[in-house]
Amino acid sequence: MESTIPDDLRYTASDEWVRRDGDEMVSGITAFAAEQLGDIVYLQFPTAKEHYDQGQAYGEIESVKAVSDLNAPLACEIVDVNWDVDENPALVNDDPYGRGWLVRFKPDDATDYESLLDAAAYRQSVTERS
């Protein structure tokens, strides 16, 4: 089954997506990652605003069968998390790019966004792993 990879987002090799929203950015995990994990049942989020380096783990996402790190896509300060998915983790499986978003962050340098994978490059990375 082909996973959805929206063209208007950027991606990391560790299966996070990023959307620009004014000065801030929103991130979650891709449909491919959600399918690989299976039924997601638990998330651990940061409880305070905190700075993260690019690729640094800010939390964990756990399915019935496995636990994975959630990584900061860019050097940033996380300013908000999606408490709806904390309540209802299945939102990440149902709507990974929408109601299943995970964190909102302020990047150290907004131009870092351009260094992320575009949809074509991420699609290539998924194809190589499928």
Place this chain on the structure above:
Amino acid sequence: MVPFAGFSMPLQYAGIIDEHRAVRQAMGIFDLSHMGEFRLTGPDAVAAVDLLVTNDVRGMETGQVKYTPMCYPDGGIVDDILVYRYADRMMLVVNAANIDKDLDWVRGHVEGDVVLDDVSDDTALIAVQGPKAEALLQQLTDLELNSIPYYHFAEGEVGGVRATISRTGYTGEDGFELYVAPEDTAPLWRRLLEQGEPDGLRRAGLGARDTLRLEAGYMLYGNDIDHTTSPLEAGLGWTVKFGENDFVGRGVLEGQKARGTPRRMVAIAMEGRAIPRPHYPIVRGEPVGSLTSGTFSPTFERGIGLGYVAASGPRPGDDIEIEIRGQRHAAQVVKKPMYRRERS
């Protein structure tokens, strides 16, 4: 698909939680053809098996099945297996990852006039588990299934295929395990799905098999039990029979029974939503043990696990904590098994 003991097997089909609930509420179908089967024939077959396992198989009647550990002389567990008593032979059903090890062990320890054959490659296994399993299979066989008690089997035809029909399972539900010839597996699988899907039959993979067995408190060899654990500390004392006849490991296990074991297995349930996993420490002020299995329980909608604690450690009802990546999370020791089906 994941590689498992040389088989390529689905971890999940529709999703572990959906598959799990299908088995609890209706029924699920599992392909367990990776399991190993040994056949023992000859006048001393029963006595030979009896010497190898901790349970008593001499008193078994034809058509009966017994679950039993098979131990090393030091009381550690070689494997946990099912013993089938046919009119003319015994069959041992062993864990897939242990087939070679078990075969060497059994071959090295059978005594008397016995012929041992590894028939794993000639034997496939389909399990149909859940409250609706009997009704489904009854539509496909002339055998009177309600005359097969729990842990018994009959030989006959199911869906036009020759099978050993065994009322056993690893899910905590009523259900059957069907031993068939490999070439009959795919046709029987399709026939069962075709007949059962309208009544809720769903395909179930290794992932649901693990969440189901953990709720039901069944051991997983390699996680909960292995060569370093004894049946007594694993809570399998009911399968160790110190009767008239000797068995490998008896001396050590008798000593453990008399003096007690330094640790024992407990079941735990989380208070919050964090999920316990194997090797996480069990804490009661200080570390008192560690988990051997852990997962999200679809039935109870929280984390559950099994693990060993010191003999003087917490008991059912006691509050404990599970240390998850450096943080302690509230949990409780609970009675085993956590899930017990309502019997009609």
